[in-house]
Amino acid sequence: MNDQFIQGVIFDWNKIDDDSYLKQIEALKNIERLEFKNSINFFVGENGSGKSTLLEAIAIAHGFNPEGGTKNYVFSTHDTHSELCNAIRIVKGYRKEKWGYFLRAESFYNVATKEEEYGGIDSARYHERSHGESFLALAQNNLQPNGLYLFDEPEAALSPQRQLTLLMEIYKCARKGAQFFIVTHSPILLGIPDADIYCFDDGRIHLCEYEETESYQITEMFINNREVLLDRLLKE
């Protein structure tokens, strides 16, 4: 039985203008519905394939602030979210999450500022740590059993060692009833066992295996054939 908080998304493209760029995004433009059965769901694919657009739309349609944070965050410093959130319906399960967090690498600074403000005197002092240290601390401070988490490229600030720490935390939290939607290019994070990987390449959203992702294939090819590859690339 599917006991996830978010079990799917239904799209109504009639609510989007014909000249909107959303209707030009190959992976999204013909999709009617998507199903989620897993506690850990990755969105992968080439730059510009629509991953962040969909993650953001799911987050906003579910009640999160467009720039990130918990559902209680209402600040907006740079309101540029797409109208896709108005054209989707979230299919919810019978369980309701106890806590949730939308975390995007690109607006982390603003979220950390708000987190310090809202958290009051006892809050973690995110701006007094390095980018990676504070990003991981903020993620860790907000990971709870039975929570719902939407992360956009959480690896951006993290060393490989800290990506492994985050991987461990996500895995443990998912086993305690949490659900994750994560946009990533990280071959480390993607390696988490038993996750569903939704690939946005080839003009559609489709499930794929870890070893089929470009993040894995290109990293593997580079590490195992670095000299030959560089020789070929740099000679051209």
Ligand SMILES: Nc1ncnc2c1ncn2[C@@H]1O[C@H](COP(=O)(O)OP(=O)(O)OP(=O)(O)O)[C@@H](O)[C@H]1O
């Ligand atoms: N405000 C906008 N106006 C026009 N086009 C936009 C706008 N925002 C995004 N796009 C386009 O929508 C497409 C999907 O963008 P999106 O940010 O979802 O890609 P992505 O898969 O998350 O990429 P990346 O891996 O680089 O983060 C891109 O081609 C992008 O240029």
